[in-house]
Amino acid sequence: MSPSLLNQDDPLRHPEESSAPTRTKRAWTLWLLTLLVPGGAQVVAGNKRLGRAALTVTVACWALIVAAVVLLLVKRSWLISLVADSTFQLVGGIALALLALGWLALFLNTLAIIRPGLLAPGMKAIVPTAVVAAMVLTSGSLGYGSYVLLKGRDALSGIFASGPPIEAVDGRYNILVMGGDAGSDRIGLRPDSSAVWSIDAASGRTAVISIPRNLQNVPFPDNSPMHKIYPNGFNCGDECIFNAIYPTVAEKHADLYPGQDAGAEATKEAASAVTGLTVQAYVVVDMGGFKDLIDAMGGVTITSGGWVPYNTKKPWPGTTIKTHWFAPGEHHFTGNQALWFARSRDFTTDYHRIRRQQCLQQAMINQFTPQTLLTKFTGIMDTGKQIVHTDLPQGQLGDFVNLADMARKNAFLRLTLGAPDFGTAADKFSTFPDYELIHTRVDALVEKATDAGAKAAKEAQASKKAQASQKASDSAKASGSASSSAKASSTPKASSDTGSTVDENDGESTLKNHDDVPTTQPNGSPIDEDYLVRLEKSGLKYNLDLISQIAQNNDACTAG
Known part of the structure; x- marks a missing residue:
């Protein structure tokens, strides 16, 4: 056929x-x-x-x-x-x-x-x-x-920028992250939030050093163009604070940084001198559009340790009070809510909001996963271009995505160059900073932000706990009484300082002495938002001071 x-x-x-x-x-x-x-x-x-x-x-x-x-x-x-x-x-x-x-x-x-x-x-x-x-x-x-x-x-x-990849210095990438409101022609002209992220190139372990916006007498490195103008540091009085470097240089000395974002470059150089680290790159985020990025990511989860106030345009019925409150506990914030949480300083201080911003930064890193990027790519890209610019090279994006993945595995170690890590707000450390002391503390922090450093810190903590337990046990035996034993067993807790601090082993904010923060109303019922509004409505100084006391631990938070 x-x-x-x-x-x-x-x-x-x-x-x-x-x-x-x-x-x-x-x-x-x-x-x-x-x-x-x-x-x-x-x-x-x-x-x-x-x-x-x-x-x-x-x-x-x-x-x-x-x-x-x-x-x-x-x-x-x-x-x-x-x-x-x-x-x-x-x-x-x-x-x-x-x-x-x-x-x-x-x-x-x-x-x-x-x-x-x-x-x-x-x-x-x-x-x-x-x-x-x-x-x-x-x-x-x-x-x-x-x-x-x-x-x-x-x-x-x-x-991102074009150009060659940046090299790790002493095994670390040090990146200045700044957040500020948009100006008329550029984002972040006056950054109210600045922090150096020091990331271990091998493990991704991260130390975040927050620089208060009101830090004074900021030095510039010898090789900085600004050093010739301010050889003794940025010390022209109360106006010469850290967050004024960006607009001052952009407006008056842009010619010293041809073809660059002069304000960002000068601030990056100042951050190097402040921390003692070599800061290789910067990221500027427009906080006004920041909420859109969080919404594009599907929100962000944070657990607040205390009551955090925020203001809305609409007052409470029958009052002129516009203050609302985020209660202690876990919250899944929208972009607006996250911005309120990060920027609130009513009844507290700049230092409280710095620490809440640290929590928000870690929460975003935790949730900025490849899955989030793939499923919400277009929204993230739409907002990212509008609110972020950086001198990080685009060709190195893969390296930093990998670092971000590794960084998520461990809580950030955190240090604020002011209260409560350097005294209290009344000590005015930011006004009269000791830069040698800052360098010493920063060096110790970044040393812990490595696998070897984390292991050593964990072993030291375990040894300290064992010694405290042995001391309590010896004291109890010596006393020969149950009451003495109970008193001895409480000795390690009593030795803690008061105030809010960072546990550099887990990176989370904790309140060391909760006795100073009221948790109930005079009638014994738990504090709620209605009670806080009534206190503010009274206008009495005693009640306003009581609100401040209730809010004192609102910098204690964890990333979801």
Whole structure:
């Protein structure tokens, strides 16, 4: 029998003489081939040349996918750096768009090969509908991937800098993160929140050194252009505080930093001199748009240790009081709520909000996972370009994404260059800072922010607890009485200082002496928002002081 007669009997290529069930089976076979093996339907039942070309592209795509999976498992930073490269994003975006069009064309060709007019009446609508659904699933997904790559290219180019990668100094990346309200033509002109993030390049362990906005007599490194203008530090009086460096340099000395963000560069140099660390990069965040980024991430979870006030435009009924309160406990904040939580300083101090900002920063790092980025990519990119700019190189994005992943595994160690880590607010350490002491404390902190340092700190803490327990036990035996034993067992707790501090082993804020913070009303019922509003409404100094006392531990918080 001749090949031509065999081909005429092939139901895949010649369905005219086949039964209705066979035609239906053929239709679904061709549909499935195009869905799973693009080009397969054309090879078995259509234009073989087109099918072979499509199969070649399909095999090449699968090879690239396998290579990407291997990179993801073996060297993820390379894969992320590649995807973050602007040239790759452009080429990849165009390639995905072409693949989407190609797959769409294959499905349309497959529908023609199926010949819906030959199908049974019940299948004439179902099969074309399935083909359209498959086109939406496949070509639609590739089209969205193209959109994401091209949108990411535009956004990342607007956020990150070009240029060579930065090198770790003494095994650490030190990055100045500043947050401030947007100005008329630039974000973050006067940063009210500044912190140096010192990240161990090997482990991702992170120390956050918060610099109060009112820090005075700020020095500049000898190699800074600002050192010639302020050889004795930024010491022109109460106006010369840390957060004034950015606008002062941007307005008066921009010519000293040609082609750069002069305010950010000068502030970065000042942060180096303040902390004693070599700060290699900066990130500026517009706090006014910060809420949009948190909303794009789906909110952020924080546990507050105390009552945190915030103000709204609408007063309480029958009053002029606009103060509302976040209660102690876990909260999943929207962007607006997170901004209120981070910026509130009513009834407390700047130092309280610094520590809440530290909690918020860690919470965002904890929740800024690859899954969050993938599922909420477009929203994050839309807001990120508007509110963030940095001199971190785009080509090193993969390295820093990996560091962020490692950083999430351990709580940040935190230090505030003011109260409560350097005395109380009344001591005015920020007004008369001791920079040698700051350098000593910062060095000790970053030493702990390594695997070896964390292990040593944990062992030292365990040894200290064991010694305290042994001392209490010896004291109890010596006293020979149960009451003496109880008193002795409480000795270690009584030796703690009062006030709020940071446990540098777990990085979380804790209140060492809760006795100073009221938790109940005079009638014995728990404090609630209504009670706090009544206290403020009275206007009595005693009641306002009582509110301040109740709010004193609102810097004690943990990241969700």
